[in-house]
Amino acid sequence: MPLRAKILTAAIFPFVVFFILGIFRIQQVIEKYESALHNNYEIKAKGAAGNITQLIAQLDTAVGVLSESFEISNALQRADNNVLFDISNRFINSIDTIIFADINGIVVARAPDEYRFGDDISSQKYFETTLANGSYLGWIIIDGIDTIMVSKPIKKYDDVYVGVVCVAFSITKELLSSFIDDPDLVIEFIHKNRRISSSDRKETIVYSKSLKGIIKNTQKPLIDVLLHFEEDKYFSELLLIKKSQYWSSIPIVLLMIVLIIVILNRQLKPHSMIVENILNYANNKINADGLKKNLVDINHTSDSDSAKISYALIQMLDVIEKNFKRIEQYNIELDQTNQKLEKSLKKIKKLSGLLPICSYCKKIRDDKGYWNQIEKYIHEHSEAEFSHGICHECAKKHYPDLGLYDD
Amino acid sequence: MHKRIILILIFVLCFFTLALADSYKLAVYPSNDPKKLIVPMKIMADYLTEKSGDSFTAIVTRDYEELSERLKNKSVHIAWINPINYIKIKAENPSLKYIATYMEKNEETGKIIPYYQSFIVSLKTSGINTISEAKGMTFAFNDPGSTSGYAFPNLMLRQRNIVPDKFFKKVFFLKKHDRVIEALINGSIDIGGVSDGTYYTAVRKYGGVFSIIEKSDPIPLDAIVAPENVPADKLLIYRKALTDMPENHPFNKSMRKNLGWNAAGFDIKDDQFYNSMREALK
Numbered sequence: 001m002p003l004r005a006k007i008l009t010a011a012i013f014p015f016v017v018f019f020i021l022g023i024f025r026i027q028q029v030i031e032k033y034e035s036a037l038h039n040n041y042e043i044k045a046k047g048a049a050g051n052i053t054q055l056i057a058q059l060d061t062a063v064g065v066l067s068e069s070f071e072i073s074n075a076l077q078r079a080d081n082n083v084l085f086d087i088s089n090r091f092i093n094s095i096d097t098i099i100f101a102d103i104n105g106i107v108v109a110r111a112p113d114e115y116r117f118g119d120d121i122s123s124q125k126y127f128e129t130t131l132a133n134g135s136y137l138g139w140i141i142i143d144g145i146d147t148i149m150v151s152k153p154i155k156k157y158d159d160v161y162v163g164v165v166c167v168a169f170s171i172t173k174e175l176l177s178s179f180i181d182d183p184d185l186v187i188e189f190i191h192k193n194r195r196i197s198s199s200d201r202k203e204t205i206v207y208s209k210s211l212k213g214i215i216k217n218t219q220k221p222l223i224d225v226l227l228h229f230e231e232d233k234y235f236s237e238l239l240l241i242k243k244s245q246y247w248s249s250i251p252i253v254l255l256m257i258v259l260i261i262v263i264l265n266r267q268l269k270p271h272s273m274i275v276e277n278i279l280n281y282a283n284n285k286i287n288a289d290g291l292k293k294n295l296v297d298i299n300h301t302s303d304s305d306s307a308k309i310s311y312a313l314i315q316m317l318d319v320i321e322k323n324f325k326r327i328e329q330y331n332i333e334l335d336q337t338n339q340k341l342e343k344s345l346k347k348i349k350k351l352s353g354l355l356p357i358c359s360y361c362k363k364i365r366d367d368k369g370y371w372n373q374i375e376k377y378i379h380e381h382s383e384a385e386f387s388h389g390i391c392h393e394c395a396k397k398h399y400p401d402l403g404l405y406d407d
Numbered sequence: 408m409h410k411r412i413i414l415i416l417i418f419v420l421c422f423f424t425l426a427l428a429d430s431y432k433l434a435v436y437p438s439n440d441p442k443k444l445i446v447p448m449k450i451m452a453d454y455l456t457e458k459s460g461d462s463f464t465a466i467v468t469r470d471y472e473e474l475s476e477r478l479k480n481k482s483v484h485i486a487w488i489n490p491i492n493y494i495k496i497k498a499e500n501p502s503l504k505y506i507a508t509y510m511e512k513n514e515e516t517g518k519i520i521p522y523y524q525s526f527i528v529s530l531k532t533s534g535i536n537t538i539s540e541a542k543g544m545t546f547a548f549n550d551p552g553s554t555s556g557y558a559f560p561n562l563m564l565r566q567r568n569i570v571p572d573k574f575f576k577k578v579f580f581l582k583k584h585d586r587v588i589e590a591l592i593n594g595s596i597d598i599g600g601v602s603d604g605t606y607y608t609a610v611r612k613y614g615g616v617f618s619i620i621e622k623s624d625p626i627p628l629d630a631i632v633a634p635e636n637v638p639a640d641k642l643l644i645y646r647k648a649l650t651d652m653p654e655n656h657p658f659n660k661s662m663r664k665n666l667g668w669n670a671a672g673f674d675i676k677d678d679q680f681y682n683s684m685r686e687a688l689k
Binding site: 078080081082083102106108114115116117118119 | 545547550551576577578579580581582583586589590592593594595596
């Protein structure tokens with residue numbers, strides 16, 4: 001690996017490692033924060049439940065006090081609107097509506113609406129239920145306003161009712177907000193098709209918890225209470241950081257991939273070129289000179305292993321070339337030798353057949369049927385030349401007088 | 408040393424005795440909103456203080472019963488009391504001392520007279536023109552102790568053989584004249600009994616939306632009385648002070664402004680003056 005690549009890798013690798021560790025760390029923080037957030041949700045839910053329970057207890061206490069007052073019982077029997085209003089008006093700071101009705105269901109006094117009485121509530125379910133069951137807790141609509149009402153009968157004697165007292169809280173955004181005392185929390189009361197929320201914000205709600213059964217009427221859940229938790233500002237910021245980390249990791253990863261590709265390309269391209277040239281050479285697409293030229297180019301463009309390989313291949317090619325030349329020379333020489341040999345063989349062939357020779361004069365008959373002197377025949381059918389002489393025996397035989405071989 | 412302590416004790420005792428002796432109370436029954444009622448009564452208390460030298464403080468009792476009780480137990484020195492209670496208390500306690508009678512300028516005649524009337528009124532929109540047309544509707548009295556708000560309206564009904572609890576769907580006791588008017592305006596009742604002063608005040612406030620269904624005979628106006636322990640000379644001083652009150656006195660103006668009553672000072676009548684009412688209530 002070249003030095004530049006090593007430096008680059010050494011610089012980027014820790015950065016990438018720390019970056020990935022950072023993402024994991026943020027994820028851990030987010031998980032811990034989310035867990036803490038849910039614990040906080042539970043605490044707030046308990047707080048809200050306590051406040052709601054306290055409200056119902058407050059209603060119960062008020063209705064208990066008002067229903068058991070001897071003064072109220074007397075005032076109701078006398079239809080003394082003023083006394084009933086004055087007494088009920090004292091509770092109005094802590095309760096939204098108080099209604100006193102006589103046994104016939106005629107409203108004798110109402111607070112805080114001092115001059116709203118005289119209406120007939122005898123057909124109302126809460127009035128009938130109160131007289132029938134001795135108490136009532138329910139969700140009713142008074143003057144178009146949703147309310148939680150608690151009512152009890154007012155007695156003259158233990159077994160004689162003279163009327164009914166109803167106390168109610170208007171289920172308003174303000175009341176619901178008072179249960180939670182948290183701007184990031186939304187509380188919702190649901191009863192049948194009625195639904196009232198402390199806030200209209202819905203888009204930012206991230207978690208909801210039900211307090212079902214907290215307000216019961218004869219052991220049956222009367223109101224479904226839902227707590228909606230809005231997006232936590234700090235948690236959102238954490239998620240944003242996480243998101244930005246993920247998004248910023250994309251160009252970094254892409255950059256890394258590009259860098260790796262570039263580095264690998266720079267590292268592997270000469271090898272690929274060498275292989276490609278060798279294959280081209282093997283497939284006769286280029287000759288040895290072309291291969292050598294290309295290898296020289298690769299050798300010049302890099303000082304890497306591939307350059308060394310190409311240099312070695314060039315050396316090998318040189319050796320191969322020299323050997324080829326030597327082989328060619330050998331071939332030429334061999335050809336020449338062969339030619340000579342062929343000629344010799346041709347001559348040897350002429351003499352090698354069945355030569356008809358005269359048993360006496362040793363003349364040889366040729367293909368045409370003529371008898372030739374043996375010297376002449378061999379001379380004509382071979383490269384042999386004759387130099388005439390006289391052997392020992394012949395000299396003795398034919399020229400004994402001359403003593404040619406006496407010495 | 409002992410003499411000095413005795414002198415100090417005597418001085419302190421004299422101081423508290425004088426302070427207690429000088430603390431006089433002018434009590435009035437809550438015929439209207441006490442916050443409004445107390446304003447002219449304070450002016451009247453100041454006037455009596457100025458004229459008599461006795462330091463008067465104005466108080467509004469919770470109801471007629473309290474005023475009657477306090478006259479009996481002598482915890483007030485002068486009381487503004489309506490005729491019906493005057494008759495009752497006088498019957499129970501003959502020693503109750505009469506001082507003067509409150510007077511009003513009649514809205515219709517412009518005369519200053521010690522009489523007023525009780526009206527049974529409704530809203531014009533109710534369509535009720537006679538009491539018989541109000542059968543099955545809701546009715547409001549002022550207070551069982553009220554002359555014009557209960558005794559005379561009840562008398563007018565009974566003269567027509569009407570038993571309110573049976574004739575009306577519901578009968579309310581609203582305790583104050585102006586509450587009857589407000590209940591009418593707000594539609595809580597269909598018909599009710601009020602004093603003529605209350606009626607005219609309501610007309611000035613709401614315009615001619617009301618209709619008078621019945622008018623009573625003249626009713627003697629409220630009496631100013633004192634318990635039996637108030638000395639006769641004091642009584643004369645108080646009586647002279649009240650009858651000398653000019654018509655344009657701030658008290659009369661305040662009565663008109665705060666209560667809508669056409670107050671016009673005081674006149675000296677006597678116990679016999681209330682006999683007509685005694686007859687009416689028999």
